[in-house]
Amino acid sequence: xxxxxxxxxxxxxxxxxxxxxxxxxxxxxxTAMCMAMAHDADIDKANIAGLLHDNAKCMSDEKLLQKCKxxxxxxxxxxxxxxxxxxxxxGAFYAxxxxxxxDEEIKNAILYxxxxxxxxxxxxKIIYIADYIEPSRNxxxxxxxxxxxxxxxxxxxxxxxxxxxIEYLQKDSDSIDMTTVETYRYYDELICNRRNxxxx
Numbered sequence: 001x002x003x004x005x006x007x008x009x010x011x012x013x014x015x016x017x018x019x020x021x022x023x024x025x026x027x028x029x030x031t032a033m034c035m036a037m038a039h040d041a042d043i044d045k046a047n048i049a050g051l052l053h054d055n056a057k058c059m060s061d062e063k064l065l066q067k068c069k070x071x072x073x074x075x076x077x078x079x080x081x082x083x084x085x086x087x088x089x090x091g092a093f094y095a096x097x098x099x100x101x102x103d104e105e106i107k108n109a110i111l112y113x114x115x116x117x118x119x120x121x122x123x124x125k126i127i128y129i130a131d132y133i134e135p136s137r138n139x140x141x142x143x144x145x146x147x148x149x150x151x152x153x154x155x156x157x158x159x160x161x162x163x164x165x166i167e168y169l170q171k172d173s174d175s176i177d178m179t180t181v182e183t184y185r186y187y188d189e190l191i192c193n194r195r196n197x198x199x200x
Contacts, residue, residue, distance in 0.1 A: 004099050009051050012099070017058050025054055027134030028127070031150075035126045038151045042123065049109040049127045052099060056091040064090060078177055085177060088114045115179040116162055118186035125154050132161050140164065155194075159187035 004012070014022055029050030036046035056064070061083035068075055068086050071093055079085050092111035095101040109127040112120065116128050132140060133147045140146070141164050149157035162184035169176045 009099055021058055024136055025051060027136050028053055028130045031130040031134045032126050035150055039122055045106055045123055046126055049106045050130055052095045053110050053113045053127055055094050056087045115177050116183035117179055118182050125158055129157055156191055159191045162187055
């Protein structure tokens, strides 16, 4: 399997992403590398995962469903009704078969960058957070606090992002992926246990 160089990856992404999505992608990669430095993680992996996290984002719902079916990727009931959720799953598949990435941690960081998952690896947490806080993001609640936590307390950062995500998605409860709920519950319990809060 041929692994593409970073420049080649960027060139390919320019062909499949809108200008705005490509700029977001560069922001995620940059933020992920900064976080990797702060948390003693692999900077090169953070860069690659950040660059490729949205490689399948700029597709119609119909095309996402079609491509996932074609490649035999499992589609959940919620993904059938909200196909945009499939971009992470298809993106992880493309990371290997279009960009030559066979590193499981990088592929999983792409796979879970939207929903998170319980007990994430450091790289998975970095990409999950970097997607949320990269410099062009400006609409999320508590963004200033979350950006600080990204470099000082990564587990509490994941907890706050997952909590805010659940609260936002509750406006349309049918669009909440259970993995997002499981992520919130895991990190809620982790933070409660760590702080030994009463009543958690």
